[in-house]
Amino acid sequence: MYEIAICDDIQQICEEVYKLVSEELLKRDVDVRIHTYTSGQALLRAGIIFDILFLDIELGRENGLEIAREYPYKKETRIIFLTSHIEEMPNGYKVRAFRFLTKPIEPAHFEEALFSAIRDIEQDKRFTVTDEEGVHIIRSSEIFYLESQQRSTGVRTRERFARLPLSIEEMKKELDMTQFYCPHKSYIVNMDFIRTIDKGVVILKNDEKIKISRLKMKDFKEKFYDYLRSRANGF
Template sequence: MPEHLSPQLQIAVCDDEPTDLRQAAGLTREIMAAEALPCSLSCYDSASALLTAIQNGAQFQLLLLDVMMDGMDGMALAAALRALGDGSAIIFFSSNREMALRGYEVSAARYLAKPLQQPQLREALLYCYKTFCEKKELLLPTEKGQSKLSPSDIIYAESWERGSRLQLTSGPIETPARLSELAAMLPERSFTFCHRTILVNLAFVKHLRPREIELADGKTIPVSKYRISTLKKSPLSYLRS
């Protein structure tokens, strides 16, 4: 997916041990680059420094926090941020496994053991990025300029001349973004291909039939015979008629 269409994740890494901070930041950059997921990454060597940065206007969607730090620790920082209304996803890491249960008190996404291992960190980062994308509004190029829209407003999208045509709850729009690019930007559990040229939002499906889908507004769109088995396994399978 081209980076100009991919939402960028703002990440902060915080650890008071310089070696561990470099390792966490390096692994994070390596994983995000390998997955072609755009991000910006900032490093902090104390919880108080990160808290001050956020209080001064710095914005992050993901925080990687060491739990055991001198002064304010990672748990205390997370609690302070939640009290401020900060909803950033949090990945804790620590050599103290007994602290893991406390992560639930601040709705942490993951708790990883030190030293960090690439497979576990990769899973955590991909999970947080997917969650971020599901909440993120899309910014798409259109003939009227950049248009911001929520995935929940998309009924379906189809290949259209030199790009895609999106049928929204408010009406149709066209974008030069290819359908494959749109699919990569949208939450997998909500959108699926019913045809190689049509991507449908499952929330708007009323009935699934062998050759067509009936949408909530009564309109029908075609279903490919190669996609029907996948659709039957989707959350809309109980809607078949």
């Protein structure tokens, strides 16, 4: 079952999004529980880990971006912002925004965002890794990059650098390679964590740098910018 939340200070918008979610998922026989909130504080008090959260940026006297910063389950939740102001888009990615939908909501854009989020949840595989502290379970969405090592693969997340007992070629088969890319034969990077591309290197959001193969530079840039456009597909 998917837990989906809708948070908008306008009850009519809550009802509209509720209807869109219900109709789209009912057609596909998807099991879901939908929660609606008209304030960010009510959402936070619920204490529920939502799979998908539709969150208005302008919540009356509240700011949806601030509510998202306070929301403790950002790693587990696909946050889809609702907004009338496209200039807020860059700020949304600071709180792990999955998509943006402009008001009035276009049904086609809504359907794309909803099912992209569901596919993303299904593809967020879990892996068992080890480091000096022991054994950990990580999600593919937490991976900054993977590095080929002898008989294993190094995995960088925000919290640690650990190892997987799989080769980098085996990991390519496990990961969603529309989100991940191989800029060099020894590395796979998660495009969610790329800050910029500069002078033949990928600069990640943790400031680490990974070299891009000269032969892959053009293709990598195209794939990265296509990925960014796909994430902003709500506009």
